[in-house]
Amino acid sequence: MRHDHIISAKQLSRGDIETVLDHAADIAADPGAFADRHSDTLLGMLFFEPSTRTKMSFTTAMKRLGGDIVDMGSVESSSVKKGESLADTVRVVEGYTDALVLRHPMEGSAKMASEFVDVPLVNAGDGAGQHPTQTLLDLYTIRENAGFDDLTIGIMGDLKYGRTVHSLAHALTTVDARQHFISPESLQLPRSVRYDLHEAGAEVREHTDLDEILPDLDVLYVTRIQAERFPDESEYREVAGQYQIDADTLAAAKDDLTVMHPLPRVDEIAHDVDETTHAQYFQQAHNGVPVRMALLDLMLGGDK
Amino acid sequence: MSDNDQQLRVSKIRNGTVIDHIAGGQALNVLAILGIDGTSGDSVSVAMNMPSDRLGHKDVVKVEGRELSQDEVDVLSLIASAATINIIRDYDVVEKRRVERPSVVEGVLECPNHNCITTEDEPVDSRFAVGDDGVRCEYCDTIIRDDLPAHILAE
Ligand SMILES: [Zn+2]
Numbered sequence: 001m002r003h004d005h006i007i008s009a010k011q012l013s014r015g016d017i018e019t020v021l022d023h024a025a026d027i028a029a030d031p032g033a034f035a036d037r038h039s040d041t042l043l044g045m046l047f048f049e050p051s052t053r054t055k056m057s058f059t060t061a062m063k064r065l066g067g068d069i070v071d072m073g074s075v076e077s078s079s080v081k082k083g084e085s086l087a088d089t090v091r092v093v094e095g096y097t098d099a100l101v102l103r104h105p106m107e108g109s110a111k112m113a114s115e116f117v118d119v120p121l122v123n124a125g126d127g128a129g130q131h132p133t134q135t136l137l138d139l140y141t142i143r144e145n146a147g148f149d150d151l152t153i154g155i156m157g158d159l160k161y162g163r164t165v166h167s168l169a170h171a172l173t174t175v176d177a178r179q180h181f182i183s184p185e186s187l188q189l190p191r192s193v194r195y196d197l198h199e200a201g202a203e204v205r206e207h208t209d210l211d212e213i214l215p216d217l218d219v220l221y222v223t224r225i226q227a228e229r230f231p232d233e234s235e236y237r238e239v240a241g242q243y244q245i246d247a248d249t250l251a252a253a254k255d256d257l258t259v260m261h262p263l264p265r266v267d268e269i270a271h272d273v274d275e276t277t278h279a280q281y282f283q284q285a286h287n288g289v290p291v292r293m294a295l296l297d298l299m300l301g302g303d304k
Numbered sequence: 305m306s307d308n309d310q311q312l313r314v315s316k317i318r319n320g321t322v323i324d325h326i327a328g329g330q331a332l333n334v335l336a337i338l339g340i341d342g343t344s345g346d347s348v349s350v351a352m353n354m355p356s357d358r359l360g361h362k363d364v365v366k367v368e369g370r371e372l373s374q375d376e377v378d379v380l381s382l383i384a385s386a387a388t389i390n391i392i393r394d395y396d397v398v399e400k401r402r403v404e405r406p407s408v409v410e411g412v413l414e415c416p417n418h419n420c421i422t423t424e425d426e427p428v429d430s431r432f433a434v435g436d437d438g439v440r441c442e443y444c445d446t447i448i449r450d451d452l453p454a455h456i457l458a459e
Contacts, residue, residue, distance in 0.1 A: 085426050106423040108443025112428050127419050129444055192445040 005114040005121045006295065009135040009167035014174040021140050024287070024294035026126035034065055034293065040302055041125040044097035046089065047124070048104040050074065053285070054124050054134075057132075058101050061292035070096055085202070094119045099300060102126075120299045128161050134262060135167040137291040138221070141284040145258040146218040154213055156182040156221030157243055157268065159189045163261045163286070165223060166193050169295045173200035180217070182207045184239045187229065214252050215242070220245075220278075221260045224268050246270035250278055260284050317349075320368040322390040323380070328353045328361030331427075333383050333453040335365065337412060338376055346370050359386065378406040382413075382439065382452050407436050413439065413448070413455045420444040430457065 012020075027034050043062045047055055059069050072093065086109060094100060094117040102110050103124040110123030110130070125131040144150070153172065159165050159181050169189070172179055179202060181189055188206060190195075197204050207213055214220070225243055230236035244267060250257065261269055261281040273279050322447055331350045335341070336454040340348060347368035356362035377389050391399040411429035415422050422430040422443050432439040438449035448455055 086421070086424075087427050104421075105419070106421045106424065107417060107419050107445075108441070111443050112421045112426060115428070126421075127444075192440065192447050195447065 004299075005110075005123075006132050006299070007111050007114055007121075007123045008130040009132045009171045010130075011200035012132065012136075012171060012174070016206065017136070017174060018169065020136055020291065020298065021143055023298060024136075024140055024290040027293050027297075028287075028290040031290070031293075034297065036066040037235075037297060038062070039063070041099070041300055042097045043067060043069045043296070044093045044100045045069050045071040046093060046100060046102045046104075047072070047074075048102075048109075051103050052302050054103060054288075056286040058122075058124065058133075058292055059287075060289050061139065061296055064289065065293055065297060067098075071099075083214055086113055090117050090121070095178070098298065121229065122295070122299070125163065128163050128166075130166055130167050131163045133292055133295060134164045135171050135286070136295065137284065137288045138168050138260065138262070139165070139171055139279055140287050140291050141219060141260060142219055142258070144287075145280055146256075148177070151175065151177040151218055152180070152216050153177050153219040153221060154180040154182055154210070154217045155221045155223075156210060158225045158229060159183045159186045159227065160187040161226075162223045165221075166190070168221065169193060169202075170196055170200070173197060173202040176203075178203045180205050180207060180213045182210050182213065183243070184225070186239075187225065210245070210249070214249075217253065217257055219258045219260060220253070222265075222268050223262060224264075224266055239267075243269065245273060246269050247272040247276055250276065253278070316395060317347075317366050317368045317392055318394050318395055320346075320366065320370055321372045322392060323367075323372075323384075324362070324388045324390065325359060325386050326358065326363040326365065326384045327359060327386065328356075328363055330453070331363035331365050333456060334363070334380060334387075336453070336456045337379055337383060338367075338369060338372065339347040372401075374401065375406070377401050378404050379409050379412055381405045382409065382434070408433055408442070409439065412457060413452065414457045415441045415444060415446055416448060416455055417441065417444050417446040418453055420446065 062069050090113045099119050099204060100121045101124050102113055105127050107127040107129035109126045114121045123130055123132055155165055169179060225240050227236045257278050258280050259278040263281055263285055331352050349366045351364045353361045371391050380387055387403050389401040390397045408431060410431045412434055413430055415430055420441060420443055422428055431442040433442055438447050441449045
């Protein structure tokens with residue numbers, strides 16, 4: 001794998017994905033073997049919007065590889081004054097560090113930033129755009145639980161604004177998964193994603209009702225529907241309930257259905273699902289560390 | 305009367321570019337897309353909604369003293385795919401250029417996604433990949449299919 005910057009799941013081929021996931025599996029099997037791998041490396045953390053989990057996951061990954069991080073802190077308290085361009089900020093910080101992780105509220109910010117720096121840059125989420133490391137850890141979890149062969153996956157919730165969904169859908173085309181999208185009509189996939197899936201020749205179906213498709217699924221990927229996406233509260237409440245699952249809902253599913261969620265959840269997955277063998281969302285979150293270790297190791301010149 | 309005669313009737317230019325066969329009503333958008341707003345001193349004449357055998361109605365734009373580059377001509381294809389471009393020297397047509405769709409247009413259109421980084425005060429131009437039936441922002445993936453002229457960047 002040779003990418004200087006990781007901006008979008010779209011840039012990852014099937015081979016790239018397998019390389020990262022295989023390497024992550026090696027790391028997960030024996031993390032100690034990688035503990036001094038990058039002891040001279042400093043990773044610059046540029047988080048222009050709060051994301052404690054993603055930041056902690058990258059920080060843990062870098063430290064587990066023996067390296068360290070420098071953190072610009074929260075935007076409010078840092079010297080990154082309102083008014084300095086993102087292009088200037090990344091050019092300054094690249095002088096301090098060996099690689100950059102960027103989270104920014106605007107779409108396309110990571111791509112733009114990558115055009116101004118020579119050190120590798122990882123997109124840790126750009127607005128409603130892309131979040132490729134989330135996609136990689138999602139794929140790792142899917143491969144561990146259901147495999148990539150003959151895979152039928154349902155993706156449910158806010159498909160319009162959910163960047164994790166957009167990245168994942170694209171990546172799933174590289175493994176020829178059958179994809180079912182379940183959402184209220186107002187939150188269906190955006191045009192650009194439909195277009196890409198169509199271009200990739202993906203097998204895609206859209207549903208408004210989970211019951212139609214639940215028994216066929218190997219994986220159910222749930223995302224949150226946010227109240228603020230609806231013009232009024234009552235409309236939200238009418239819709240939201242239909243896209244919540246509990247242990248009873250899953251009685252109709254295959255015994256080995258894997259339930260995933262990018263977290264944090266609110267009430268779209270009831271707590272009684274946690275106790276079932278379906279629940280993999282906490283493991284999914286934990287997988288972020290070996291996957292990000294693998295990605296950083298490969299980007300920073302690991303052996304593969 | 306042929307198109308050519310009508311063209312002559314508008315005004316003859318000595319050196320410059322004549323853009324003919326622009327779809328009726330699109331001439332001002334053509335000027336916008338070429339960044340021609342009259343402030344640079346170029347002499348520009350515009351004829352709108354002339355009768356045309358081929359298009360029904362067409363617009364014609366003449367830019368005196370300026371030969372459009374092939375890149376500029378290609379950008380025109382986004383809104384005037386049927387246009388013909390004549391380069392004029394000393395009152396003669398010395399070159400006819402074809403409009404071809406470019407693969408990318410830079411700094412020409414504004415991304416309609418207000419949350420796109422290219423709409424911020426950053427040192428980048430907008431960049432759109434040109435597809436068969438629309439253009440797509442290379443930063444945020446937003447697709448514009450209809451109504452391209454509404455997204456032409458104001459200078
Ligand atoms: Zn854009």
